Amino acid sequence: METQELFNRYRQGERDFAHVDLSGAHLSGASLRQIDLTGADLTGANLTWVSLNEANLTGACLRHADLSNVVLTSSQLKGCNFSGANLTKADLRLSRIQEAELNWAILTEADLTSADLQNSTLDQINLERAKLTSVNLSKTELMEANLRHANLTGANLTGANLRESHLEEANLRNAILVEVNLTEANLLNCCLRSADLSRADLHRVILTGADLSDAMLDYADLSRADLAGAYLLKTSFKNSHLLRTNLEDVYLLQGNLSHANLRGSNLRRADLSGSYLSDANLGETDLTDALLLETRLIRTILDGCNLTGACIQNWKIEGVDLSKVICRYLWRQYNFTTKRPTSRYPVNRDFEPGELGQEYQESSTTIEVLxxxxxxxxxxxxxxxxxxxxxxxxxxxxxxxxxxxxxxxxxxxxxxxxxxxxxxxxxxxxxxxxxxxxxxxxxxxxxxLKHPTLPESRPVVNQSPPPPPPPKPMLDRQQQLYQETSKQIKSILFSQLPEQFVANIERLLNYLKEEGIALEQLQKKVIVSAIVQRSQQDEAFRNSLLQWEKKASPEMRVSMMGKSVRVAIAILWKKQKQENSSELS
Structure with a gap:
């Protein structure tokens, strides 16, 4: 069909041009809204700046066509062939492009916001700086695709094949990448905050400098991947494979690595502070100069692991065998001002072979005195x-x-x-x-101390055990115990997070209850008051308090401490409501 004939018939109100042959046609700048070009042949056609929004091009062939700056919003493009086409800066928002072919197509700076490309083939496509927010790319083929600097926020890439693709500095925040194939892909400095990469294949992937905070990588395969310098705050690696992975200089704070396999990985200078490594395998890993502040290692395998120079302030170890660990010395403290570890152990010498294992057999942060x-x-x-x-x-x-x-x-x-x-x-x-x-x-x-004179303590050194105390001294003892425990509880409440202090204080309350001490005033005046006070001073603490309330088990919620926390939250809500009301008035 001649181009002029198409324009004339379109102006007369005709919209059905299905299966028309427009190969090589020049349609630049035309307005063809809602046109039906189902199965049309537009091979090599010039469609630059054409308005085709709400058009139907189902099954059309646009191989090597020039569609730069074309408008195809809300269009039907299912089964289209865009192989080798130029769609630079094309507007494809809300378009349906399922099962289409876009191999070698150029979509630089194109806008595909909320478009549906499910089951499409996009091998070696160029989507550099493209807008792909909330796009559906599930089960697509994107091998060797160029997605550098692309915005894929909230995109769905479930089951997609991105093998050897380029995503340097791309934004994949909140993206769904479940079971995606990113083998040997390059995600240098990529943003993957809160992304779901469960069961993803990330074998040999480059994630150097990437941000994976709050990301989910459970059961993922990151064997031989490069994550040097990556930011992994609260990232979950449960049951993941990290064999011989490069994790040098990573920030893996409060991460979950339970049941993860990190055998042979490089964790030199990694910050694992607050991370959870229950039943993880760290055999033959290099943890030289790593930060293990408050890190929890429970039944963790450390055979052949190098711990030389690691800082272990407040680490928690349970069921761990350190007899086969390689370690010359450790640091027991960390100076947060200078950001350097302190208190070398042992002082002025190195551990003898196997000495750390022997030391650990009797070492702990908890001391029991009978x-x-x-x-x-x-x-x-x-x-x-x-x-x-x-x-x-x-x-x-x-x-x-x-x-x-x-x-x-x-x-x-x-x-x-x-x-x-x-x-x-x-x-x-x-x-x-x-x-x-x-x-x-x-x-x-x-x-x-300017203290009133108190009855003298009876000396008991080298004497037989004293007789049972009379009721009044017992009352004094209960009062003393109450005061001491109150101070301890206050200290805990202002230094620990809810997931820690709830269980710790519950134990203290149970003990006081066994001693016959009434707890009602302690719960109201000390616990609830301290929680409310800290929440008003520390917004982060308040948020963690609300998170605990959502995730707490039913047993913990109805415990003495759980009830106190919930009362404190109720008071905070009431105060906030009153403040909002006063502002409105």
């Missing part, structure tokens, strides 16, 4: 203070106190890993000495 009689709390505090004076880097807090049959178990929490057995023995040996000295000088000490 007393044969109820401890005098005044003496105990002085004993701990004297112990800390001898080691200025050591800070101890009381975690719990449990009376048992003929014994009294005191649990202390250290600010870094220590030899729990030796420290427990030191406390038990030092306690009688401090008690003897305190008994002789108690009145002078209390007068210095």
């Amino acid at each position: 007393f044969s009689e109820p401890p005098n709390w005044e003496v105990l505090i002085l004993t701990l203070a004297e112990l800390q004076q001898e080691n200025l880097e050591l800070h101890l807090t009381i975690e719990s106190y449990v009376p048992m049959d003929h014994q009294y178990l005191l649990r202390l929490l250290a600010n870094h890993v220590v030899n729990a057995k030796i420290l427990s023995e030191q406390i038990l040996n030092l306690y009688p000495e401090v008690k003897e000295r305190f008994t002789l000088c108690r009145q002078q000490l209390l007068s210095l």
